[in-house]
Amino acid sequence: MTILQATDLRKEVSSADGTLTILKDINLSLNAGEAVAVIGPSGSGKSTLLALLAGLDSPTSGEIHLLDQPLHQLDEDGRAAIRAAQVGFVFQSFQLLPGLTALENVMLPLELSAISDAKALATQQLDQVGLAARQKHLPSQLSGGEQQRVALARAFVTNPRVLFADEPTGNLDRATGDAVVELMFTMRAENGCALVLVTHDQRLAEQCDRVLNMHEGQLQ
């Protein structure tokens, strides 16, 4: 079953010296539970594609259907409603809210999608990433690897059907990065969600079902 379908995507931005085409002629589809890696040189448009697929940004032209919803026809709040509870994110720069503790950060998506029993679920999830003892710590009190593990707990806590990850190991040293990746794949295996993973790392890409190559705004 297809849960993500992109057709003829094109993204342009206007800059000082005319219109810049970042993405063009993008067609892809993703089945439920499938893992796809997007690799390519820096500046090739990987993050931009991820943003479009997750509905964080809207395309200049083309269609995106996520979980049977036409993202390209929805406004920002409409897209947010789809993301809530069904989409998870892991970012290169962790993006934990600095004012919330580890536990509260994990609770956030539950609360935003009005799921009851947020605290119990979040505690359980933190336990799963091995940070049960760090519940009350603020992001600033955690190491990069620990922060990314909290981010993983946050991403999986709502049992999403798709997970988007943009270079989740980019800010980590190799050993820590490997541990985080391993944890991510384990959790995905349990949860069974689809994955779109943007990475530079060939080894990492190979763990996915499919690898897409991005070059100058086009998939090859």
Next chain:
Amino acid sequence: MSEVTLTTSVGLALRQLKREIRLPEYLVLFFALVLSVAAVTSVGFFANRVERAMAAQAATLLAADAVVSSPQQITSDLRDLASTANLATADVTEFPSVVLNDEGETALVSVKAVGPEYPLRGEIRLTDELYAQDFAATSIPAGNEVWIDPRVAGNLSIEVGDTLALGELQVKVTAFIAFEPDRSGDVFQMAPRVMMPAADLAASGLLGEGSRARYRFLVAGTETDIDRFEQQVESLDDANLRYQNVEQGRPAVQSALVNVRKFLGLAAAVAVLLSGAAVALAARQIAERDMDTSAVMRAFGAQSGTVIQMVLIRLAAIALIAALIGSMIGYLAQFVLSGLLAKWFVTELPAPSLLPLVGGIASAVLALAGFCFPAITRAVDTPVVRVLRRDLPVVRPSVKLVLFSGLVAMLLLLTWLTRDITLGAYLIAGTLVVTGLLWGISRLLIALANRVQSPMWRRALEAIRRRPNSVSLQVAAYSVGLLALLLLAIVRSDVLNAWQTQIPEDAPNFFMVNVQPQEVEAVSQFLEGRGISEPTLYPMIRGRLQSINDRTIGEGGFTNEQARRMTERDFNLSYLAQPREDNEVVAGEWWPADTDQPLFSVEEEFAEETGIALGDTLHFKVADKDVSGVVSNLRKVEWESFAVNFFVVGTPVALADKPSSFVASLHVPDNQNDFVREVVKQFPGVTVLEIGSMIERVTGILERAALAVQYVFVFTLVAGVLVLIAAVLASRRERFHETAILRTLGASRAYLARSMSREFLMIGLLAGLMASSIAALLAWGVVEQVMSLEYRFNVALWITGVLAGVAGIWIAGVLVSRPVLRQSPVSVIRSQM
């Protein structure tokens, strides 16, 4: 899928706030709000207490439904009007005098002679012993008896049953006055009261020609009767008569308090304005932070409504807590204010009501709303993609919009604070202009600093040059606060000093009034016998200006306001043959001593204000007779000398045969303690007024009022410091980055600390120099130009100002920037990614 409930977002918002409140930008926002609430409420609570004290007194203020008062005896015409209007009436006569106890000790008192029907409204309350339980009086004092203020008793160690000398009478004290309904409706302190029956007045001999008595005719009746009576009194068209009903009965002196309240309001307003600037700066940084948070939350599916809701909840919580704490501080601070001004009040002030709290909370909400509203509306405009690309610009609300909505909020607030929309607008315009000016000057100086080539100061200078706008803002904001405070300090000390030093050593310290013509000889001899130098007794005659040349004032296009006022009441004239040494003739010539012409000499400034010129003919009415004469010269008078002086002096021919009394100003040496006692003993009808203590009291009141205003300006300075911190914080992120790069390039922590410290020293010096110098300049303007006093540059205060500038900015800057140095370079660079 269900919407996020309000409880959830409140919970989330508060949880976030609980931690974020410790962030410096939140602290600045919080303290700025606390400060403006404290400034608003301290003044609010104080004003509320004073207003309530006045309101409580208004009811029984007059001891009647209406009062007609006059410097002359109440005429039978007036009495007839009252009786045809079916009104109850009572007579009250008030005048200053002196009483003596058996030991011959004296006290200056305010005598009130009352008719048997007094009071028509309210009651007199008495006590038998000092501080005993009081009871209502059932009559007025009997013949040869008086009731006295406990303060007289204290001064003269008098008990009930003792006797006092009052004019030519020996009177027995039969009670102490605990409360009298119409204490001139005066919350201000005045001479203590002695109440006597009106029937004894004649025998006391206290009411000769020229006594400073005020006759009050109290009336009471139904509202329609009172209204009719009022119209009839008005139709008498007698300018000596002053009609007051309960509403108008507020004492004139209240306007002084209203002015002080206005000043306090202004001082608070400046603090509020500056706090507003700090709020604006902090809110901007908070909004920037919120944009990241908002992007993450929306990536995880939050609706824009939820995001805005959470921002609002957080701000509302901050406003509420700040309002509560600020009000508490304001409540405590008002005790200091009322303590400073307590001497003005006879009675205890009532406890404040909670009404000013509303104002406090409103001011916090308004300030926040004004400066944060534009940022809130943009909180959801940041592209969500920012979670992936941190380098995307955040969407900032336009500075113009923030400024506009902030200023509108401030205008509302100031208008409410000062109860005056023009004043509010002027204040905002003034603050903007001064701040702009300071900003401009510091921009200029920074540009000049480009030329300085000192290797030691190079980095510090560079740092300043790199942020000319931010630095200028810091300088301007802090200087405004400091400037206000310094200006007030200079004006307060200089004006009071100038005034006090202009009073010469041997300045008159006593006035002697109400000396009857037949007593002049004896009084002169008495004074000479006591070695009191050159006492001149000047004749004083009550007259009223009728017209200048042949134009009746108020008609025929002659519309001088001052002249019109002069025609509405009696004023004091005098006559003199020889010119006075202390009056300089500035136009025309003094008359020959033996002139047989009716001529006038007019005081220069009075002549100008009234529109009287040399050669004009003045027509006076003196004791029902017309007196006319040509103005033959204009005089210059030094009013500050406290000598007796008159606006208009005539030739003896013109005035000597009119009913008069004599006055003198004297310098009585300090060692003549028995002076007042002897005067009262030998000349019971003569009133001696000590002006030495009066000068002291006026100075004291001025000083305290200025101190109170200055005290409120402390809020202003603190607000200035907050703006400063907010401005330093605004540049901190940038500093973090810069320092990290310099550290990685090998700069030592000590080196960076030193150059940062130098940077703030320079900024501080700039702010201090500007604030101090501009304050001195403004003070010169106020003292020399507005008050016509001699301005002396106060070096100590100037230096204090400069030092305060340096210290304030240096401390704030170094403290706020210290974390920048403590951070390890790696973590700084990482946090920038």
